[in-house]
Amino acid sequence: MADYTDKEMMALCAGRLVPNGAVLFAGTGLSMLAATVAKRIHAPESVVFFETGGIDPALDELPLAVADPRVMSGSAMNAGLIEAFSILGHRRLSTIAFLGAAQIDPYGNLNSTALGDYRHPKVRFPGSGGACDAASLAWGVIIFMQHEKKRFVPKVDYLTSPGWLDGGDSRQKAGFKRGGPLAVVTNLGILKFHPETKHMYLAEVYPGVSVEEVQEKTGFELDVSQAVETPAPNEQELRILREEVDPQRLILGPAA
Amino acid sequence: MDLTGKLMTAKQAVEKFVHSGDQVSLGGFTLSRNPMSLVHEIIRQGLKDLYLVCHSQGQAMDLLVGAGCVGRMEIAYGGLGRFAPTCVRFRRAVQQGDLSLEDYSNYQMSLRFWAGAMGLPMIATKTGLNTDIVKKDGFSPEDRGKGKVPGLKLAVQDNPFAEPGDKVVLLPALNPDVTLLHAQQVGTDGTVRIKGLSFADLEQARAADRVIVSCEEIVPKEQIRQDPDQNALPGFLVDAVVHAPLGAHPTACHYFYDYDPQHLKMYGKVAKENESFQAYLDKWIYGCRDFEEYLAKLDPAALERIKADPVLGYAPGLDRR
Numbered sequence: 001m002a003d004y005t006d007k008e009m010m011a012l013c014a015g016r017l018v019p020n021g022a023v024l025f026a027g028t029g030l031s032m033l034a035a036t037v038a039k040r041i042h043a044p045e046s047v048v049f050f051e052t053g054g055i056d057p058a059l060d061e062l063p064l065a066v067a068d069p070r071v072m073s074g075s076a077m078n079a080g081l082i083e084a085f086s087i088l089g090h091r092r093l094s095t096i097a098f099l100g101a102a103q104i105d106p107y108g109n110l111n112s113t114a115l116g117d118y119r120h121p122k123v124r125f126p127g128s129g130g131a132c133d134a135a136s137l138a139w140g141v142i143i144f145m146q147h148e149k150k151r152f153v154p155k156v157d158y159l160t161s162p163g164w165l166d167g168g169d170s171r172q173k174a175g176f177k178r179g180g181p182l183a184v185v186t187n188l189g190i191l192k193f194h195p196e197t198k199h200m201y202l203a204e205v206y207p208g209v210s211v212e213e214v215q216e217k218t219g220f221e222l223d224v225s226q227a228v229e230t231p232a233p234n235e236q237e238l239r240i241l242r243e244e245v246d247p248q249r250l251i252l253g254p255a256a
Numbered sequence: 257m258d259l260t261g262k263l264m265t266a267k268q269a270v271e272k273f274v275h276s277g278d279q280v281s282l283g284g285f286t287l288s289r290n291p292m293s294l295v296h297e298i299i300r301q302g303l304k305d306l307y308l309v310c311h312s313q314g315q316a317m318d319l320l321v322g323a324g325c326v327g328r329m330e331i332a333y334g335g336l337g338r339f340a341p342t343c344v345r346f347r348r349a350v351q352q353g354d355l356s357l358e359d360y361s362n363y364q365m366s367l368r369f370w371a372g373a374m375g376l377p378m379i380a381t382k383t384g385l386n387t388d389i390v391k392k393d394g395f396s397p398e399d400r401g402k403g404k405v406p407g408l409k410l411a412v413q414d415n416p417f418a419e420p421g422d423k424v425v426l427l428p429a430l431n432p433d434v435t436l437l438h439a440q441q442v443g444t445d446g447t448v449r450i451k452g453l454s455f456a457d458l459e460q461a462r463a464a465d466r467v468i469v470s471c472e473e474i475v476p477k478e479q480i481r482q483d484p485d486q487n488a489l490p491g492f493l494v495d496a497v498v499h500a501p502l503g504a505h506p507t508a509c510h511y512f513y514d515y516d517p518q519h520l521k522m523y524g525k526v527a528k529e530n531e532s533f534q535a536y537l538d539k540w541i542y543g544c545r546d547f548e549e550y551l552a553k554l555d556p557a558a559l560e561r562i563k564a565d566p567v568l569g570y571a572p573g574l575d576r577r
Contacts, residue, residue, distance in 0.1 A: 028335075028337050028338065028341075029338070029341075051362055052285055052288075052453050052455055053453040053454065053455065054453055060568075060572075061570070061572065064287075064337045064338040064339070064576060065286050065287050065288075065314075065335075065336065065337025065338065065339075066285070066286070066312075066337075067284070067285035067286045067287055067288035067312070067314075067337075067453070067455070067508075068287065068288070068337065068508070068515075068570075069288065069452060069508045069510045069514060069515075069564070069569050069570035070570055071453070072452040072453050072510050072569055072570075073568045073569050073570060074568075078452055078453050078454075079453065079454070080366075080453060080454040080455050080456055080457070080458065080459075081311065081362060081363070081366040081455055081456045082366050082367070082370060082456065082459065085362070085363040085366065085383075089382070089383075113359055113388070114350075118388065118392050118394070119392075119394060120353060121350060121351060122351070123347075123351065124342065124346075124347045124350040124351050125341075125342050126333045126334050126335035126341060126342045126343070127331060127332055127333045127334060127359050128332050128333065128359065128360070128361040128362065128389060129311075129312050129332055129333030129335070129361070129362050130312075130332075130333075130361065130362040130363065131361070132361040132363075132364075132383060132384050132387055132389055133361050133362060133363035133364075133383045133384075136382060136383040136384060136385065136387075137363075137382065137383055158388045158392070159386075159387045159388045159391075160387060160388065160389065161387065162384075162385065162386055162387050165386055173421075174385045174386040174423065175382065175385045175386075175421075175422060175423030175424070176382065176385060177382070248575075248576065248577060249577075250338065250576055250577065251338070
């Protein structure tokens with residue numbers, strides 16, 4: 001039996017994907033956790049900033065929203081949205097954004113707006129916030145998803161945040177200069193995108209998860225031929241995550 | 257310049273400067289510096305058909321929507337972080353078709369306020385190309401071009417300075433009738449000081465026809481001008497100043513108080529049902545003559561717990577579960 005939770009595994013896996021020295025754009029929830037994990041464990045020279053204008057805050061306590069006063073404390077500077085989005089898309093910076101969504105398609109396009117018809121939605125979500133901007137302007141995007149068939153769909157009900165659009169070079173043709181999703185971190189494994197077709201494939205499965213289970217919970221065909229097993233979290237990763245990053249388990253939720 | 261004629265109660269400020277049907281922008285962001293004392297007053301006065309223009313809004317927006325004050329809105333995000341991933345009354349109103357709604361992104365909304373502040377009719381950006389934000393209208397075609405509703409939601413065009421095919425999104429500027437802000441300090445000369453993040457407050461204020469600022473403290477002109485680097489807006493851009501200590505509660509006000517996790521959690525629960533939401537409005541807004549009466553009903557121990565540390569700006573160790 002695993003002695004760690006899905007959320008712990010997801011936060012640590014996302015942290016491992018971050019190159020040291022990266023400039024990280026974080027949102028709420030797991031993405032906040034992953035950015036903090038990266039900074040504390042895997043990429044200590046990385047900096048975190050928030051769309052609200054909090055640039056490289058101390059993050060002594062975990063913020064619960066991007067406007068939490070905890071993103072304003074011990075920061076390099078406290079600015080506003082225009083400044084933050086200018087950094088997000090800055091030519092000199094390889095910014096990496098963490099995003100979550102309600103739905104994702106095979107090319108990493110995301111829906112965080114609504115299910116059903118946009119003007120008469122069955123379910124309304126919060127909306128883009130800065131997600132569309134991060135997906136449009138960041139150097140790269142790491143996506144968090146719960147791995148369920150209803151979330152991994154052939155076509156999203158509403159395209160809030162652009163991934164690789166229709167695959168191939170369609171993103172470039174649409175007018176984007178850079179960016180696109182790098183990886184999708186789920187509760188079952190890690191998915192990446194084919195270098196040319198930009199179609200999603202299974203890159204890693206977590207210990208104890210089968211590729212069949214992943215395919216079964218994905219609403220479209222996945223290439224699973226390259227899938228390897230993800231190393232389990234080590235003691236140091238788990239200790240820092242539990243004791244330093246989220247001791248109140250505000251985002252991690254119940255322990256294993 | 258002084259505050260003569262500008263310093264007033266929330267009741268007076270809303271009566272004078274906010275009208276049913278106005279296009280209104282709210283300062284703050286999700287759970288920080290929402291202009292709650294002003295929003296309570298708008299609800300108490302029963303204003304209708306407001307046209308909200310928002311980037312990411314939380315508590316103030318959700319109350320206005322829930323109380324039936326809003327007819328139309330442009331918005332990027334309606335949520336309260338962990339306390340309500342989607343604002344509860346907002347979600348309900350959209351799903352029931354009670355609102356005329358159109359989506360933009362946060363950067364797009366910020367740029368639209370900024371364009372309005374600069375006196376530009378529009379502004380170009382690369383954000384949102386080929387998304388449904390660009391492709392799908394929320395407002396009905398017959399509303400287009402009427403009042404403050406832009407004739408087009410936005411337009412995608414070639415960059416005229418580059419080879420054909422380099423697409424940009426053109427966004428219509430925003431000039432709201434009124435912007436409502438909550439700031440930490442206002443000087444006796446009307447100068448506004450915002451501590452912590454300014455979000456898009458300054459663009460929203462400069463874009464608006466009228467500006468109401470509520471504040472934690474009113475300080476002498478000499479004091480606020482000792483360090484002008486820290487100031488956000490000059491007094492001549494402000495129409496009304498309301499002295500409202502704790503005026504952003506239950507949202508946070510950096511260096512003064514944290515968000516109130518207990519109140520936000522309680523709100524998240526009662527907002528789910530019509531009856532309990534109505535009871536919330538009755539107790540906390542309609543049943544109060546003014547915001548001071550609302551504050552007097554709160555648990556003093558809870559207010560003590562959210563008091564900000566003077567260095568950190570928030571309440572360290574606050575139980576936020």
